[in-house]
Amino acid sequence: MEAGLAVSCERTRAWVSAEVDGVLSDFESALLRAHVRGCEACRIFREDVQVFTDTLRMAPLEKHDLHVVIPPRRRRLVQPVRVAAAALAVAAVGLGSTFATLDARGVFSATSSRSSSALDTGLFRELQVQKRQLWAKELHRRATMRRHPGPQPM
Ligand SMILES: [Zn+2]
Numbered sequence: 001m002e003a004g005l006a007v008s009c010e011r012t013r014a015w016v017s018a019e020v021d022g023v024l025s026d027f028e029s030a031l032l033r034a035h036v037r038g039c040e041a042c043r044i045f046r047e048d049v050q051v052f053t054d055t056l057r058m059a060p061l062e063k064h065d066l067h068v069v070i071p072p073r074r075r076r077l078v079q080p081v082r083v084a085a086a087a088l089a090v091a092a093v094g095l096g097s098t099f100a101t102l103d104a105r106g107v108f109s110a111t112s113s114r115s116s117s118a119l120d121t122g123l124f125r126e127l128q129v130q131k132r133q134l135w136a137k138e139l140h141r142r143a144t145m146r147r148h149p150g151p152q153p154m
Contacts, residue, residue: 008035009042016046020053081141084133094097095120 005013015032017022024032036043099120 009039012036012039012042013045016042019046033061037122081134081137085131087131088127088134095123095127120138 012032012035015024015028019029019032032046036046
């Protein structure tokens with residue numbers, strides 16, 4: 001935009017841009033036509049934009065001789081780690097509630113409570129180990145993640 005341009009002229013020139021893109025409403029189109037009837041600068045601007053746009057759109061496509069190579073995308077471990085963490089969380093909650101339910105119903109008798117608690121402890125330890133491994137992977141990913149300048153999301 002030109003410095004010192006009236007607000008109505010700035011708005012009209014934005015409508016000129018919308019007009020060549022075919023996204024101007026009937027109401028805005030009527031306001032645009034009314035403005036350019038009384039403003040020579042905007043009328044010239046509108047004609048210039050229309051000629052420039054038509055010239056550009058009618059021009060044949062340029063062929064280039066450059067060979068463009070797009071490097072393959074780097075695979076990220078974020079998604080599998082998150083999915084695995086979510087699955088482990090669901091499994092942990094499910095196992096916890098299953099054992100709580102069975103325990104409340106007295107399914108584990110005095111003789112079997114030792115083995116069930118051993119099983120429970122074993123599963124719990126295994127889940128803890130897997131959780132720690134996932135967390136270590138996530139920390140490694142965060143530490144090696146490419147940073148951009150400026151404030152970092154946490
Ligand atoms: Zn104007």
